[in-house]
Amino acid sequence: MAREGERFKIKGYSPTTQTGDRSSPGLTGRPWLSIWFNCCSAYARIYRNAAGTMYEGRCPRCGGRVRALVGPNGATRRVFETE
Numbered sequence: 001m002a003r004e005g006e007r008f009k010i011k012g013y014s015p016t017t018q019t020g021d022r023s024s025p026g027l028t029g030r031p032w033l034s035i036w037f038n039c040c041s042a043y044a045r046i047y048r049n050a051a052g053t054m055y056e057g058r059c060p061r062c063g064g065r066v067r068a069l070v071g072p073n074g075a076t077r078r079v080f081e082t083e
């Protein structure tokens with residue numbers, strides 16, 4: 001079991017390889033990534049933070065934290081999974 005506040009890495013995620021949807025910030029709401037949490041076999045969305053630098057969220061079941069850098073090309077609507 002993961003401990004409260006444990007931080008996960010996202011498998012295969014790299015901000016430099018994000019293709020981006022090039023939508024303008026603020027027009028389509030907060031960008032998000034869909035994350036499959038292998039720790040608990042659960043899906044959740046993580047949302048871009050207020051500063052626009054990271055996607056941040058938590059596993060809905062164990063509360064483990066996950067973060068992902070925002071790439072230079074903006075948000076993508078892709079599904080990732082934790083390691």
Ligand SMILES: [Zn+2]
Pocket residue numbers: 002037039040059060061062063064
């Ligand atoms: Zn979990």
